[in-house]
Amino acid sequence: MNYELLLRECNMKVTPQRLGILAMMCENGHISIEDLYVKIKKQFSSISLATLYKNVNAMIDVSLLKEVKLPHMKSKYELAKTPHAHLLCESCGVLEDLEMDMNEVSHLLASKSDFKVNETNLIFSGTCHNCQ
Ligand SMILES: [Zn+2]
Ligand SMILES: [Zn+2]
Known part of the structure; x- marks a missing residue:
């Protein structure tokens, strides 16, 4: 998948962090913010949880990512695909x-x-x- 193109199509600035987030979502299927943070930190040691949230929410806003709300659990996030x-x-x-x-x-x-x-x-x- 060409994440750079995906971001551009959504009129979003392409940043290494965003590309990293998208690649990890693709790799992991569904992931919580906490797990994503641990993984993304290895790649971008200076990223803060607040920045990660901001990036994830921005990509939810343009329907690149989707939040999966779970009962009695923290939400997980995935790449947006056909509704399932x-x-x-x-x-x-x-x-x-x-x-x-x-x-x-x-x-x-x-x-x-x-x-x-x-x-x-x-x-x-x-x-x-x-x-x-
Ligand atoms: Zn099981
Ligand atoms: Zn799913």
Whole structure:
């Protein structure tokens, strides 16, 4: 993936830190800010947690990254891709993607309720393959 191009397409300044954050998101799939901070520190020893937050939030604003809000846990972050559901292991905390047609879920909801949805966050909690 060409992160430089991705940033440019979003009218964002290309900085080594941003490129590093995107590469780590890609490598790790889903990652918490704390874990990301530990990893990014090895590459950019002078970066502060506040700067990391600022960069991550700026990239969320332009839909490059997405926050995955988790029940009873700190959020994890991922590269934005087609909307999907998540599987959360309650034992080891691993988060997996589940490809699902989220439009279908929205249609189902629209057919059953006049609730107006702003955001869909579908998470299945349970036990992953390794922990079973
Ligand atoms: Zn597990
Ligand atoms: Zn995901």
